[in-house]
Amino acid sequence: xxxxxxxxxxxxxxxxxxxxxxxxxxxxxxxxxxxxxxxxxxxxxxxxxxxxxxxxxxxxxxxxxxxxxxxxxxxxxxxxxxxxxxxxxxxxxxxxxxxxxxxxxxxxxxxxxxxxxxxxxxxxxxxxxxxxxxxxxxxxxxxxxxxxxxxxxxxxxxxxxxxxxxxxxxxxxxxxxxxxxxxxxxxxxxxxxxxxxxxxxxxxxxxxxxxxxxxxxxxxxxxxxxxxxxxxxxxxxxxxxxxxxxxxxxxxxxxxxxxxxxxxxxxxxxxxxxxxxxxxxxxxxxxxxxxxxxxxxxxxxxxxxxxxxx
Amino acid sequence: xxxxxxxxxxxxxxxxxxxxxxxxxxxxxxxxxxxxxxxxxxxxxxxxxxxxxxxxxxxxxxxxxxxxxxxxxxxxxxxxxxxxxxxxxxxxxxxxxxxxxxxxxxxxxxxxxxxxxxxxxxxxxxxxxxxxxxxxxxxxxxxxxxxxxxxxxxxxxxxxxxxxxxxxxxxxxxxxxxxxxxxxxxxxxxxxxxxxxxxxxxxxxxxxxxxxxxxxxxxxxxxxxxxxxxxxxxxxxxxxxxxxxxxxxxxxxxxxxxxxxxxxxxxxxxxxxxxxxxxxxxxxxxxxxxxxxxxxxxxxxxxxxxxxxx
Numbered sequence: 222x223x224x225x226x227x228x229x230x231x232x233x234x235x236x237x238x239x240x241x242x243x244x245x246x247x248x249x250x251x252x253x254x255x256x257x258x259x260x261x262x263x264x265x266x267x268x269x270x271x272x273x274x275x276x277x278x279x280x281x282x283x284x285x286x287x288x289x290x291x292x293x294x295x296x297x298x299x300x301x302x303x304x305x306x307x308x309x310x311x312x313x314x315x316x317x318x319x320x321x322x323x324x325x326x327x328x329x330x331x332x333x334x335x336x337x338x339x340x341x342x343x344x345x346x347x348x349x350x351x352x353x354x355x356x357x358x359x360x361x362x363x364x365x366x367x368x369x370x371x372x373x374x375x376x377x378x379x380x381x382x383x384x385x386x387x388x389x390x391x392x393x394x395x396x397x398x399x400x401x402x403x404x405x406x407x408x409x410x411x412x413x414x415x416x417x418x419x420x421x422x423x424x425x426x427x428x429x430x431x432x433x434x435x436x437x438x439x440x441x442x443x444x445x446x447x448x449x450x451x452x453x454x455x456x457x458x459x460x461x462x463x464x465x466x467x468x469x470x471x472x473x474x475x476x477x478x479x480x481x482x483x484x485x486x487x488x489x490x491x492x493x494x495x496x497x498x499x500x501x502x503x504x505x506x507x508x509x510x511x512x513x514x515x516x517x518x519x520x521x522x523x524x525x526x527x528x529x530x531x
Numbered sequence: 532x533x534x535x536x537x538x539x540x541x542x543x544x545x546x547x548x549x550x551x552x553x554x555x556x557x558x559x560x561x562x563x564x565x566x567x568x569x570x571x572x573x574x575x576x577x578x579x580x581x582x583x584x585x586x587x588x589x590x591x592x593x594x595x596x597x598x599x600x601x602x603x604x605x606x607x608x609x610x611x612x613x614x615x616x617x618x619x620x621x622x623x624x625x626x627x628x629x630x631x632x633x634x635x636x637x638x639x640x641x642x643x644x645x646x647x648x649x650x651x652x653x654x655x656x657x658x659x660x661x662x663x664x665x666x667x668x669x670x671x672x673x674x675x676x677x678x679x680x681x682x683x684x685x686x687x688x689x690x691x692x693x694x695x696x697x698x699x700x701x702x703x704x705x706x707x708x709x710x711x712x713x714x715x716x717x718x719x720x721x722x723x724x725x726x727x728x729x730x731x732x733x734x735x736x737x738x739x740x741x742x743x744x745x746x747x748x749x750x751x752x753x754x755x756x757x758x759x760x761x762x763x764x765x766x767x768x769x770x771x772x773x774x775x776x777x778x779x780x781x782x783x784x785x786x787x788x789x790x791x792x793x794x795x796x797x798x799x800x801x802x803x804x805x806x807x808x809x810x811x812x813x814x815x816x817x818x819x820x821x822x823x824x825x826x827x828x829x830x831x832x833x834x835x836x837x838x839x840x841x
Contacts, residue, residue: 297809306809314593315840328639354689355688355689367775369775371681371682372681372684372686374682376681376682376776377777378665378776378777378778378810379664379665379778379779379813379814380777380810380813381641381776382777382779382809382810382813383775383776383777383808384775385774385775385777385807386774386775388774388806388807389770389771389774389775389806390701390767390770390771391700391702391703392701392702392703392769393701393702393763393764398755400772400807400808401804401805401808402804402805403805403807441632453701454704457700457703460700460712461697461699461700461771462775464695464696464698464699465677465679465693465694465695465696465699465772465775466686466693466694467687467688467689467690467691467692467693467694468688468689469689482602487542494711494712495700495711495713496698497692497698497711497712497713498711499607499616499690499692500688500690500692500695501578503689503692504618504689505692
C-alpha cells in the first residue's frame with residue numbers, strides 16, 4: 222500500500238528531504254546545500270530527483286510504498302497547475318513546470334506549493350494547531366509569511382497568494398519594501414531589519430539576533446528593550462489579522478520565535494489592549510512545534526489530501 | 532410551498548422590512564423609525580413581530596408561504612445560538628435571545644446575524660459579487676465593516692466576529708477609537724472622522740459629506756483634496772487585506788461610496804502601487820449594487836441557506 226510521502230523543502234540555503242510516515246513522523250532525512258545547484262534550474266531539479274530516489278532506497282522502501290512527492294518552495298507557486306512562478310532567492314526560476322518535470326524524472330506523482338503553506342498544514346495536522354478550525358501560522362525569518370487555515374481548510378485566495386502577512390502595511394508611511402510597497406510588516410520585523418536595528422541600538426557592527434537574544438538573557442537593558450520593541454511591532458501587526466479574521470489560534474515559528482520568552486508576553490499584551498474584546502478573548506498565541514521538519518511534514522499532508530486520504 | 536422570506540434590517544435610525552422572492556426580488560417593503568421603540572427591547576421585539584405579520588398579509592401571502600424570518604442587526608451576534616450579544620447604538624440590548632423570542636411571537640423560524648454579513652451575502656448572491664469565490668464587501672458609514680466570502684462561503688471566524696476591517700489598525704500610532712484600540716481604519720474613514728476633517732479643511736461648522744461631494748463636483752479644490760486624501764486612506768487600508776487574503780473582488784457600499792467618482796480611481800491607484808503584483812493584478816474594486824435593499828435580501832440568502840435551499 223502506498224502510504225509514505227517524500228517531502229522536499231527547498232530553501233535558499235539548504236534543501237531538506239524526508240520520508241514521512243502516514244502519522245506524520247519523519248522516518249528518514251537528508252539535506253544538501255542549495256548553492257552548488259543554484260546556477261541552473263535543470264541541475265537543481267536533477268539533484269532533487271536523484272535525492273528523492275536515493276532516500277527511498279535508503280529507507281528500505283520502494284516506489285510502490287510512496288504515495289507521492291510534495292515539494293515546498295520559497296515563492297509564489299501555482300499549486301493547481303504545478304508551476305513555480307518564481308523564487309526570489311534562487312535565480313533563474315520563472316514559470317517552471319516542476320510538477321511535470323519532477324514527475325517524469327521520478328515516475329512518482331508530485332505536488333508543489335509555497336513553503337509557508339506546507340508549514341501551516343503540518344502545524345495544523347500534527348503540531349501546535351491540531352483541532353483548530355481557524356488559525357494563522359506565521360514564520361519569522363528574512364521573509365515574514367503566514368498560512369491561513371479558515372473554516373477547517375487551507376485558504377489559498379484567488380491565485381494561491383493569500384497569507385502575505387509580511388506585506389500587510391503596518392503604517393501608512395514607512396520604510397521601502399522589496400515587494401515594491403512600503404511600511405510593510407516585514408520592514409519592521411523581518412530579520413534584515415531587526416539585525417540593522419540591533420546594530421544601531423548596540424552601536425556595533427556584526428551584531429546578530431542570536432547575540433541579542435543571549436544579551437537579553439543576561440539582562441542587558443538595551444537588548445531587552447530591543448526585543449520589547451520588536452514584540453510591540455509584532456503585536457500591532459497581528460492585531461489587524463485578529464480583528465479581521467477572528468482566529469482561534471496564531472502559531473508563530475521561524476528563527477526569531479526561539480526568543481519567545483522575550484516576545485510572547487508583550488505580543489499578547491498588545492493584542493489584549495489593542496484588539497477588539499471578543500476577538501482578543503478568543504485568540505491564543507503559541508509557538509510552532511515541528512521546527513525544521515515542518516516543511517517536510519506539510520508536504521505529506523498536502524500529498525495525502527490531494528489523493529483523498531485525509 | 533414556502534419560498535418567500537421576510538427580511539428585517541434593524542438600524543439605529545430605521546427598521547426596514549421586506550418580503551423577498553426566491554430570486555432575490557423585494558416584492559413588498561415597509562419601514563419605521565427605531566427611536567420610539569429604542570427605550571425597551573421588548574417593545575422593539577413586539578414591534579418587529581407585528582410588522583412581520585402585517586407585511587405578510589399586505590403582500591397577499593400567508594405564513595404558509597414564508598420559509599422564515601431573517602434579521603440583521605448592527606452589532607456582534609451569536610448566529611449559531613440566535614443571540615444578540617449587544618448593539619452599540621441601541622441601548623439595553625445585551626445577550627438577547629432574539630431567535631427564540633421572535634420565533635415564539637410569530638410562529639415562524641428565525642435566523643439572526645450581523646447586518647454587514649447579510650449585506651455581504653446579498654451582494655454575493657444577487658449583486659456586485661455574483662460568481663466571486665473570494666470577495667470582501669465593505670460598508671462605509673459611521674461604522675466601517677466588512678463581510679468576507681472565502682472559498683465560496685461566508686467566513687465567520689471563531690466567534691462570528693470576523694470582518695472588523697474598521698478596526699484593523701492603519702498606523703501603529705493614531706487616534707483613539709471607541710473600540711478601545713487606536714489608529715483603527717475607522718478613525719480615518721468613518722463618517723464621524725470624515726465630517727470632522729471636512730469642517731477643519733473647509734474652516735466651517737456644519738459641513739456635511741453630502742456638501743463636500745457637491746463641492747467636489749463643482750471643482751472646489753479643497754473638497755477634491757479632501758476626497759483624494761480619503762481615498763488614499765481607503766487604498767492604504769485595503770492594501771493589507773488584498774495582500775493577506777488575495778481576493779478576486781472588493782465590493783464597496785455605504786453612503787460614502789456614492790462619491791465613487793472621487794474615490795475609486797485613487798483607491799485603485801494606491802492598491803496598484805502598494806499591494807504585491809500578483810494580488811493587485813487579480814483584485815477588482817467595484818460599487819455595491821443593491822443599496823438599501825441589501826440587508827433584506829441578505830436575510831433571504833441566510834434563511835434559505837439555513838434551510839438547505841441553496
